Amino acid sequence: MSECSVELRQATKTFTTKRGANLEDVLAVRGLSLSIEPGEFFTLLGPSGCGKTTTLRLIAGFETPTSGDVFIQGKLMNKVPPYQRPVNTVFQNYALFPHLTVLKNVAFGMAVKRVPRVEREKLAQQALELVQLGDMGDRKPSQLSGGQQQRVALARALVNKPGVLLLDEPLGALDLKLRKAMQIELKQLQMQVGITFIYVTHDQEEALTMSDRVAVMHKGVLQQCGTPHELYEKPVNQFVADFIGESNFIKAKVYRVSGNEALVSVGREYFSAVIGEPQPQAGQEITISVRPEKIVINAPDASAHQGGLGGLVEQVIYVGADTRYVINLESGSTIVARVQNTGNVEEFVKGDAVMVYWEAEDAHILWF
Amino acid sequence: MQQKASFSPLSIYFWCFVFILFLPIILLIIFSFNNSVQLVFPLKGFTLQWYQSLSENTEMLKAVRTSIILGFSSSLVATILGTMTAIAVVRYSFPGRSFFIAVSAMPLVIPYVILGVSLLIMFHQIGVHLSAMTAGIAHVVISLPYATLVIAARLVGFPQNLEEAAMDLGATYWGALLRVTIPICFPALMAAFLICFTISFDEFAIASFLVGTQPTLPVYLYSQLRFPTRLPLVVSLASLLMVASMVIVLLAEWLRRAGQTAPRKG
Amino acid sequence: MENRQRVAVLLAPPSLYLLFLFLLPLGIMAVFSFRAGTIGAASQVYTLENYQEFIQNTSYHRLLWRSGMIALTISCFSVIMAYPLAYYLVFRAGAKRVTLLTLLIIPTWTSYLLRIFAWKLILGSSGLLNTFLLWTGIIEEASPILLYSRGAVVITLIYVWVPFVALPIFAGLERIDRNLLEAAADLGCKPWEAFLRVTLPLSLPGVVAGFFFALIPTLGEFVTPLLVGGGQGAMYGNLIQDQFVRALNWPMGSVMSLAMLVVVLVLIFVFTRIGSGTKLLEF
Numbered sequence: 045m046s047e048c049s050v051e052l053r054q055a056t057k058t059f060t061t062k063r064g065a066n067l068e069d070v071l072a073v074r075g076l077s078l079s080i081e082p083g084e085f086f087t088l089l090g091p092s093g094c095g096k097t098t099t100l101r102l103i104a105g106f107e108t109p110t111s112g113d114v115f116i117q118g119k120l121m122n123k124v125p126p127y128q129r130p131v132n133t134v135f136q137n138y139a140l141f142p143h144l145t146v147l148k149n150v151a152f153g154m155a156v157k158r159v160p161r162v163e164r165e166k167l168a169q170q171a172l173e174l175v176q177l178g179d180m181g182d183r184k185p186s187q188l189s190g191g192q193q194q195r196v197a198l199a200r201a202l203v204n205k206p207g208v209l210l211l212d213e214p215l216g217a218l219d220l221k222l223r224k225a226m227q228i229e230l231k232q233l234q235m236q237v238g239i240t241f242i243y244v245t246h247d248q249e250e251a252l253t254m255s256d257r258v259a260v261m262h263k264g265v266l267q268q269c270g271t272p273h274e275l276y277e278k279p280v281n282q283f284v285a286d287f288i289g290e291s292n293f294i295k296a297k298v299y300r301v302s303g304n305e306a307l308v309s310v311g312r313e314y315f316s317a318v319i320g321e322p323q324p325q326a327g328q329e330i331t332i333s334v335r336p337e338k339i340v341i342n343a344p345d346a347s348a349h350q351g352g353l354g355g356l357v358e359q360v361i362y363v364g365a366d367t368r369y370v371i372n373l374e375s376g377s378t379i380v381a382r383v384q385n386t387g388n389v390e391e392f393v394k395g396d397a398v399m400v401y402w403e404a405e406d407a408h409i410l411w412f
Numbered sequence: 413m414q415q416k417a418s419f420s421p422l423s424i425y426f427w428c429f430v431f432i433l434f435l436p437i438i439l440l441i442i443f444s445f446n447n448s449v450q451l452v453f454p455l456k457g458f459t460l461q462w463y464q465s466l467s468e469n470t471e472m473l474k475a476v477r478t479s480i481i482l483g484f485s486s487s488l489v490a491t492i493l494g495t496m497t498a499i500a501v502v503r504y505s506f507p508g509r510s511f512f513i514a515v516s517a518m519p520l521v522i523p524y525v526i527l528g529v530s531l532l533i534m535f536h537q538i539g540v541h542l543s544a545m546t547a548g549i550a551h552v553v554i555s556l557p558y559a560t561l562v563i564a565a566r567l568v569g570f571p572q573n574l575e576e577a578a579m580d581l582g583a584t585y586w587g588a589l590l591r592v593t594i595p596i597c598f599p600a601l602m603a604a605f606l607i608c609f610t611i612s613f614d615e616f617a618i619a620s621f622l623v624g625t626q627p628t629l630p631v632y633l634y635s636q637l638r639f640p641t642r643l644p645l646v647v648s649l650a651s652l653l654m655v656a657s658m659v660i661v662l663l664a665e666w667l668r669r670a671g672q673t674a675p676r677k678g
Numbered sequence: 679m680e681n682r683q684r685v686a687v688l689l690a691p692p693s694l695y696l697l698f699l700f701l702l703p704l705g706i707m708a709v710f711s712f713r714a715g716t717i718g719a720a721s722q723v724y725t726l727e728n729y730q731e732f733i734q735n736t737s738y739h740r741l742l743w744r745s746g747m748i749a750l751t752i753s754c755f756s757v758i759m760a761y762p763l764a765y766y767l768v769f770r771a772g773a774k775r776v777t778l779l780t781l782l783i784i785p786t787w788t789s790y791l792l793r794i795f796a797w798k799l800i801l802g803s804s805g806l807l808n809t810f811l812l813w814t815g816i817i818e819e820a821s822p823i824l825l826y827s828r829g830a831v832v833i834t835l836i837y838v839w840v841p842f843v844a845l846p847i848f849a850g851l852e853r854i855d856r857n858l859l860e861a862a863a864d865l866g867c868k869p870w871e872a873f874l875r876v877t878l879p880l881s882l883p884g885v886v887a888g889f890f891f892a893l894i895p896t897l898g899e900f901v902t903p904l905l906v907g908g909g910q911g912a913m914y915g916n917l918i919q920d921q922f923v924r925a926l927n928w929p930m931g932s933v934m935s936l937a938m939l940v941v942v943l944v945l946i947f948v949f950t951r952i953g954s955g956t957k958l959l960e961f
Binding site: 420422423425426429430432433434435436437439440443454492493494496497499500504506512514515516518519520521522523524525526527529530531532533534536537549550552553556585607610613614616617620621630633634637646650653654657658660661662665669 | 680681682684685688689691692693695696699700701702703704706707710759762763765766767770776778780781782783784785787788789790791792793795796797799800806809837840841890891894895896897898899900901905915918919922923928931932935938939942946950
């Protein structure tokens with residue numbers, strides 16, 4: 045087995061904080077185990093407070109695990125301080141040294157290693173050109189825009205040729221358009237440079253866009269780790285299904301289980317649904333999740349071969365590329381369906397009665 | 413990152429320094445109980461006689477009274493002027509703002525001898541007799557920057573639109589200041605007042621030029637330093653004053669901090 | 679405009695106060711310096727005599743220069759001794775830092791006069807230090823040189839200034855973004871290296887501010903020399919005080935004051951040029 049770039053084994057980190065008069069233990073990261081491959085673009089994704097930044101800091105060396113191990117390139121790193129680890133970090137607020145020029149900022153890591161000045165400034169200049177800031181070397185960080193500062197931070201980290209680059213929500217402070225442009229640039233840069241990127245974000249769209257694999261975290265616990273496709277199409281639990289993309293959650297009851305499918309009843313109708321783990325039992329009350337774009341809406345009288353559940357359109361929201369329908373189902377649940385406005389589709393208005401249908405493979409059975 | 417153990421060289425240095433800082437104060441307090449007229453080692457037994465004789469010393473009591481009245485009035489004026497300065501400087505930008513800040517901060521750095529001497533000349537020229545009041549006038553000048561700083565720090569911390577909200581509800585600008593700004597700043601105002609009081613009460617250099625025949629306490633104390641037999645009295649008074657000053661400063665600091673956190677609720 | 683009016687009303691009393699009771703006296707002092715004498719007819723004559731005497735009397739210059747050097751020494755040492763204190767508070771003291779800072783500051787708010795006087799108890803021939811040195815056998819005889827000397831003035835004033843100087847250094851150190859130190863470590867700096875390359879340069883504005891806040895008032899210091907300076911420890915401020923209190927040559931004293939005021943203003947100017955001055959007064 046080829047050497048992992050970064051590996052965490054049952055890493056746990058507890059912080060003791062003061063709340064009022066008492067000291068409280070906060071479990072920031074719980075029993076986290078991850079293996080990250082060399083050259084991978086790996087993302088830690090989750091809402092704030094889920095432990096993703098703490099995990100990054102465990103890898104960087106700014107925190108030591110309360111229990112468990114951190115390996116980088118096969119070597120145990122628990123007690124190794126940050127300045128001796130083969131990783132570099134791009135900080136959320138860039139952390140550019142205000143008293144140094146941009147060029148000196150980028151050259152900093154090399155200056156510490158006593159690389160001669162001519163050589164390190166040459167390498168720093170090359171790094172700046174790599175991020176398209178070749179003529180900004182003489183300026184001070186405060187004279188640059190947010191996007192430019194971010195790229196300086198990137199150059200400063202990359203110029204040291206780390207084995208792993210850690211990025212802590214680097215695009216958070218940028219406006220939407222710039223952020224989307226930077227996402228593409230970062231991905232291309234990673235492919236060009238070829239080193240492992242470990243990226244932290246709370247933006248699931250960003251994670252899906254850029255990553256080879258994503259680890260979804262919630263309250264310190266790893267929820268699911270997989271490719272963007274796996275996470276979107278086969279979420280293992282409600283949290284992942286809800287966090288990634290949009291989902292409808294519909295209450296249902298298991299009627300019969302056969303193989304990897306189950307027949308469930310929603311209201312008076314029956315549907316097939318895909319089973320995840322563990323297997324449900326007949327009679328169990330469960331929740332199925334269905335993505336909005338997988339829901340098919342028909343007029344009640346249309347060729348009823350598809351079957352489906354009856355519902356009433358409560359709200360119609362036109363969003364340009366799609367139309368969303370908020371539908372109250374007979375069974376009591378409310379769902380949102382997304383229909384692309386290709387021009388060939390039937391349009392409904394508020395108050396219309398409709399039939400709602402989905403394919404078995406698009407319905408996942410979930411647990412809380 | 414790692415936390416160092418509490419016996420690092422830095423912490424030893426810090427605590428040694430704190431000890432040296434308090435040493436003169438501790439010494440004074442020790443000697444104030446010393447049963448000897450001479451302020452030398454070794455110590456000669458415990459006594460309260462010096463403290464007891466304080467209450468009989470009318471000259472000294474007069475000086476205390478002078479200092480208190482002086483401190484009170486100059487602090488009042490300095491706090492009022494400081495509040496006005498702070499509000500103007502924090503809430504508004506106007507031409508000459510930096511210049512004004514610079515001039516009002518200058519008394520912080522101008523040597524007191526120059527301040528004392530210049531006022532002495534001016535009072536002499538316009539025929540004003542030297543008294544506690546002339547010293548008080550100078551004290552306002554030197555404590556004004558402190559008052560401004562304390563109040564400005566508080567103002568910066570609270571949002572601008574509370575005044576606007578009050579005006580929206582019908583108050584005039586000045587009404588808004590009185591009903592909203594001043595009450596919210598009140599702990600800072602008190603802290604500023606106490607700081608100005610301490611400055612004035614302890615001030616010697618300027619007072620030595622300007623008090624004339626109405627000595628403030630520091631001026632009186634200084635005049636007693638020439639009489640060796642009076643020294644223990646001075647020391648016992650000094651101890652009382654120092655403890656009182658420290659208490660006042662602690663109070664001011666507590667008030668200032670209490671005011672800082674108040675409107676965060678909700 | 680409404681706002682202009684309000685500012686004018688708010689600023690009027692402080693401005694008038696400062697104008698008439700701070701700036702005007704300085705101006706009057708400047709005029710006074712041209713007088714021939716304080717009493718009687720001489721007070722009506724204006725002359726450059728005093729200036730001539732000031733320029734010619736080199737002992738005045740030497741004293742001014744010596745006072746400057748003393749003040750410089752005191753400021754430098756105060757800054758050097760205060761820096762570790764501030765560093766300890768900001769980087770090691772954690773949540774207790776404000777409490778400990780207050781602890782450091784409290785003694786400075788007690789009477790300056792009294793604490794200087796107390797140093798006589800420490801430095802005097804029968805004082806604490808001598809008693810201690812005798813007791814431990816380090817010296818055989820009480821040493822009188824600790825008190826009533828230039829050294830005593832320097833030690834005493836350093837003692838007074840260190841807590842004051844620690845405040846701007848503390849403020850400057852606190853402002854440093856901790857991420858910068860993490861970034862330095864991330865890029866390979868060992869802790870002391872991170873201090874030299876990042877912390878120290880970024881803390882310099884606070885250090886410079888502290889240095890000037892101590893230097894400028896100390897130039898005019900006269901109380902400490904009066905109490906512990908003896909004959910050797912007199913400073914320029916004593917010279918001025920003497921003119922006004924004993925010699926009663928106020929015009930001469932005014933000239934001396936003005937000379938010092940010029941030096942002070944130059945130093946203030948230098949300080950603001952260095953740029954750090956305005957940053958600390960920013961609201």
